[in-house]
Amino acid sequence: MQVTTHSTEETARFGETCSRLFKPGDSVSLLGDLGTGKTVFVRGIMRGFNYKGAVTSPTYTLVHDYKANQRVYHADCFRLRNRAQVLSAGLEEYFSDNSILIVEWADLIAEYYDQWNWILKFSYSEKSENSRIITFSRHEVSREETLKIIIGDFNTET
């Protein structure tokens, strides 16, 4: 499915809408070039969960932990380009049944982990500077499957 937004606020509002679709245990992959609105979208999601703090991409810490109506972990893989760094970052710890994991630039860790319940792709629209095209899809990924991938991968690494 695809939506087009025409302003920063509209993308945030779309995030707010999506917050009603995302369920505990879900993992969400946000793809797209720099400045296409991934973080703006996460800000909207957190507004939907009534989070009052700031929502920015983690730069110093690897993952932000937002405690709101729904617990959300927010990661950005732009700096985590290889498997070793991801493992050392302990991303696998953030897959849990009662939280939602949202990862910007998740394609950069595809080699390590590529099973997501939601995949959203952000792109610029030629129509206007402030338009963005967002395509999204839902995938059934069982928690067990997720754990198997993570644990299996971890074991073969050593």
Ligand SMILES: Nc1ncnc2c1ncn2[C@@H]1O[C@H](COP(=O)(O)OP(=O)(O)OP(=O)(O)O)[C@@H](O)[C@H]1O
């Ligand atoms: N329709 C729109 N949707 C989202 N952001 C928009 C839109 N139009 C303009 N913008 C602007 O584009 C920028 C999007 O920035 P944002 O940090 O969300 O991008 P990003 O995809 O997270 O980039 P990065 O890959 O660097 O993390 C903001 O400055 C925002 O105001």
Ligand SMILES: [Mg+2]
């Ligand atoms: Mg961002």
